[in-house]
Amino acid sequence: MIKGRMLLAILGTDQHELGAVAIAGLLRDAGFEVVYVGRFQTPSTILRSAVDEDVDVIGISCHSWEFLDYLPELMALLCERQVDAPVVLGGSIITGEDAKAMTALGVAAVFGSGSASAAIVDCISALATDRRARAGTA
Numbered sequence: 147m148i149k150g151r152m153l154l155a156i157l158g159t160d161q162h163e164l165g166a167v168a169i170a171g172l173l174r175d176a177g178f179e180v181v182y183v184g185r186f187q188t189p190s191t192i193l194r195s196a197v198d199e200d201v202d203v204i205g206i207s208c209h210s211w212e213f214l215d216y217l218p219e220l221m222a223l224l225c226e227r228q229v230d231a232p233v234v235l236g237g238s239i240i241t242g243e244d245a246k247a248m249t250a251l252g253v254a255a256v257f258g259s260g261s262a263s264a265a266i267v268d269c270i271s272a273l274a275t276d277r278r279a280r281a282g283t284a
Contacts, residue, residue: 148177148178148179149176149177149178149271149274149275150178150179150202150203150270150271150273150274150275150277150278151178151179151180151181151199151200151201151202151203151274152173152178152179152180152181152201152202152203152204152205152270152274153181153183153192153195153196153199153201153203153204153205153231154166154169154170154173154180154181154182154183154205154207155182155183155184155187155191155192155195155204155205155206155207156184156185156186156187156206156207156208157187157188157189157192157206157207157208157216157217157220158186158187158188158208158215158216159186160185160207160208160237161185162238163184163185163207165207165236165237165238166182166205166207167182169205169207169236169266170182172263172266172267173267173270176267176271178270178271178274181195181199181201183195188216189216189219189220189223190223192204192206192220193220193223193224193227193229196224196229196231197227197229201231202231202273202274202277202278203231203232203233203234203254203270203273203274203277204224204231204232204233204234205233205234205235205236205270206220206233206234206235206236207235207236207237208235208237217235217248217251217253218251220233221233221251221252221253225252230277230280230281231277232254232255232273232276232277233252233253233254234253234254234255234256234257234269234270234273235248235253235255235256235257236256236257236258236261236266237258237259238258238259239258239259240256240258240259245258254269254273255269255270255273257269
């Protein structure tokens with residue numbers, strides 16, 4: 147039995163996918179089904195994929211400078227469509243100030259460079275378990 151379904155996307159113009167691919171592998175090895183939609187995703191394409199795939203958690207790879215352009219729109223779209231999948235954000239360059247702003251927008255967790263693999267897996271596992279319990283699919 148899988149621990150949960152995770153959508154993993156790279157938001158905006160970021161072309162670097164090494165970290166996202168590594169996280170996809172980490173989560174698959176930990177028992178998650180990972181739907182990787184890749185680079186150059188927009189808020190609307192992430193929303194569509196999250197709904198189509200009925201994911202438990204939405205994982206976004208993005209840097210501090212891009213969250214300002216895209217994340218508020220994504221969070222508004224998810225709220226508007228009543229998508230009950232928490233958003234987790236990670237990236238190599240995320241300032242502490244921006245991490246606070248991201249959580250203020252409703253992001254469930256932010257992981258920057260140097261985050262421990264076990265902490266990422268544990269957090270996503272807990273979020274997926276909570277979402278599945280709310281949906282009655284646990």
